[in-house]
Amino acid sequence: MKALIIISILGVIAMMAEVLRFKKLLIPIIVLGLGVALATVIMDWNTDIRYFNDMAYFNNYALAFTGGVIFITLLWLLLGQEYFHDSHTKGEHAALILFCLTGAIAMISFSDLTFFFIGLEILSISLYVLAASNKSDLRSNESGLKYFLMGAFATGFLLFGIALIYGSTATFNLIGIQEALAKGANSPLMVKTGVLLILVGLLFKVSAAPFHFWAPDVYEGAPTLVTMFMATVVKTAAFAAFYRLFSTCFISLADTWVPVVAVLSAITMLLGNIMAVFQSSFKRMLAYSSIAHAGYMMMAIAAMNEVSAGSIFFYAIAYSVGSLGAFSCLHAMSKKGDESISGLNGLGKRQPKVAIFLSLIMFSLAGIPPVAGFFAKYYLFYGALMGGYTWLVLIAVLSSLIGVYYYFRVIFALFKSEPVSDEPLPMLFTKTLYFAHFDGYYFLGNWIVACLVTKLNFIEIILLIFITFVS
Numbered sequence: 001m002k003a004l005i006i007i008s009i010l011g012v013i014a015m016m017a018e019v020l021r022f023k024k025l026l027i028p029i030i031v032l033g034l035g036v037a038l039a040t041v042i043m044d045w046n047t048d049i050r051y052f053n054d055m056a057y058f059n060n061y062a063l064a065f066t067g068g069v070i071f072i073t074l075l076w077l078l079l080g081q082e083y084f085h086d087s088h089t090k091g092e093h094a095a096l097i098l099f100c101l102t103g104a105i106a107m108i109s110f111s112d113l114t115f116f117f118i119g120l121e122i123l124s125i126s127l128y129v130l131a132a133s134n135k136s137d138l139r140s141n142e143s144g145l146k147y148f149l150m151g152a153f154a155t156g157f158l159l160f161g162i163a164l165i166y167g168s169t170a171t172f173n174l175i176g177i178q179e180a181l182a183k184g185a186n187s188p189l190m191v192k193t194g195v196l197l198i199l200v201g202l203l204f205k206v207s208a209a210p211f212h213f214w215a216p217d218v219y220e221g222a223p224t225l226v227t228m229f230m231a232t233v234v235k236t237a238a239f240a241a242f243y244r245l246f247s248t249c250f251i252s253l254a255d256t257w258v259p260v261v262a263v264l265s266a267i268t269m270l271l272g273n274i275m276a277v278f279q280s281s282f283k284r285m286l287a288y289s290s291i292a293h294a295g296y297m298m299m300a301i302a303a304m305n306e307v308s309a310g311s312i313f314f315y316a317i318a319y320s321v322g323s324l325g326a327f328s329c330l331h332a333m334s335k336k337g338d339e340s341i342s343g344l345n346g347l348g349k350r351q352p353k354v355a356i357f358l359s360l361i362m363f364s365l366a367g368i369p370p371v372a373g374f375f376a377k378y379y380l381f382y383g384a385l386m387g388g389y390t391w392l393v394l395i396a397v398l399s400s401l402i403g404v405y406y407y408f409r410v411i412f413a414l415f416k417s418e419p420v421s422d423e424p425l426p427m428l429f430t431k432t433l434y435f436a437h438f439d440g441y442y443f444l445g446n447w448i449v450a451c452l453v454t455k456l457n458f459i460e461i462i463l464l465i466f467i468t469f470v471s
Contacts, residue, residue: 002040011098017091057111100126104237143221158201164194177249219287228327232320268295269399303387318376
C-alpha cells in the first residue's frame with residue numbers, strides 16, 4: 001500500500017513541476033521515488049495486510065506483481081527518457097505515466113470490484129491520452145481515438161458484468177462473492193452471464209482474440225515508447241488482475257469459463273503468430289507477437305493450479321524485459337523514419353553488438369533455450385500439463401514453431417542481408433540498453449529457475465537479480 005501512495009504522490013509532484021519550476025530534476029525525483037516504492041514492497045513481504053475496509057489486499061501475490069511493474073517502469077524510464085524531451089509537456093507526460101502505474105497497482109492489489117474498476121479506469125484514461133500524445137502525427141491521433149472508443153465499449157461489458165454479479169450476490173468483495181456463489185446464487189443464469197461479460201472486458205484489456213483487433217493499429221500509431229509501456233507494464237497488470245479475480249471469486253464456476261478461456265487461448269496463440277508472419281512492419285509484427293504471448297499466459301489461467309500464479313509472473317517479467325529491448329531498438333529505427341524489418345538489413349555488419357543484443361531478444365521471445373523466454377514458456381507448459389491440457393500445450397508448441405519463423409526472419413535480416421545504408425542505428429541510449437539487457441539477460445532465466453527450485457524468499461531473489469545485472 002505504501003508503494004501505491006508513494007507513486008500517487010509522485011504523480012501529483014509531476015503535475016506541479018511546471019508551476020514550481022523543477023522540470024530538470026523531475027526524472028531523477030521519479031526514479032528515486034520509484035526506488036523507494038520498490039523498497040517498501042520488499043519490506044512489506046509476508047505481511048498480508050488489507051486496507052480500506054478490505055478493498056485492497058497486499059499479499060505476496062500482489063507485492064510480487066507490484067514490485068515487477070515498478071521494476072519494469074524503472075527500466076522503461078532508463079530506456080525512454082527521450083519521451084520527456086519536450087519541456088512544455090514533460091510534467092504532464094510524466095504524471096500520466098505515474099497515474100497509469102498507480103492504476104496498474106490498484107488492479108493488481110484489489111480485493112473489491114469497485115477498487116478494481118477504479119484502478120482500471122485510472123490506467124485506461126491515462127493510456128488514452130498517452131496513445132494520442134504525439135499531436136503532430138495523425139496516426140497517433142487515430143490510435144488514441146480508436147483505443148478510447150474500443151476501450152469504452154469493453155468497459156461497458158465489464159461494468160455490466162460487475163452489476164449482474166452484484167445483483168446476484170449483494171456484494172462487491174471478492175471473498176463475499178466467493179462465499180455467496182459457494183452457497184448458491186439467487187440467479188445462476190445472471191451470475192454466469194456476469195462472469196462472461198467480465199471475461200469479455202478483461203480479454204479486451206489483454207488483447208486476446210477475438211477482442212484483439214484494436215492492438216495492432218493502436219500499437220502502430222502510438223509513440224513507440226508509449227507502445228513499449230503498454231506492451232509491458234499494462235499487460236502485466238492486466239494479467240495479474242485477470243488471474244486474481246477468476247482464481248478467487250469465480251473458481252466455483254470454473255466449468256462455465258475455463259473451457260472458454262482454454263479455447264480462446266488456443267485461438268489467440270495461433271492467430272497472433274500467423275498474422276505476425278505476414279507483417280513487413282517491425283512494429284506491427286511485435287504487436288501481433290504481443291497478442292500471441294497473451295494467448296500463452298491465458299494457458300495458466302485455464303489450468304488454474306498451484307503453479308499458475310508463479311508461471312504468469314515469471315512469463316510476464318521475462319516477456320516484458322524482452323519487449324523493452326525490442327521496442328527500444330524499434331525506437332532507434334523510427335528516428336530514421338523506417339520501422340520495417342528490411343530496415344534492419346545488414347545491421348550485423350555495421351553494429352555487431354547491437355545486432356547480437358537484438359538476436360538474443362528474438363531468441364527469448366521465440367522461447368529458444370537457454371535465454372529467459374524459454375524457461376518462462378517451459379513453466380507455463382508444465383502448469384498446463386499438470387492441469388490436464390495436453391491438447392492446449394500441443395497447440396502452443398505448434399504456434400511457437402510458427403513464431404520461430406518471423407523472429408528468425410529478423411535475425412536473418414540482421415546478419416544475412418546486404419546493408420540498405422552505411423548509416424549506423426542511432427542508439428543514443430546503447431550503454432543503458434546493454435546494462436539492462438545484454439549483460440544480464442541470459443542469466444535472468446537461470447536465476448528464475450534457481451529460485452523456483454530452491455524456493456528462495458523475495459529478498460534473496462532481488463539480491464540474485466541485482467548481482468546478475470551488475471556482474
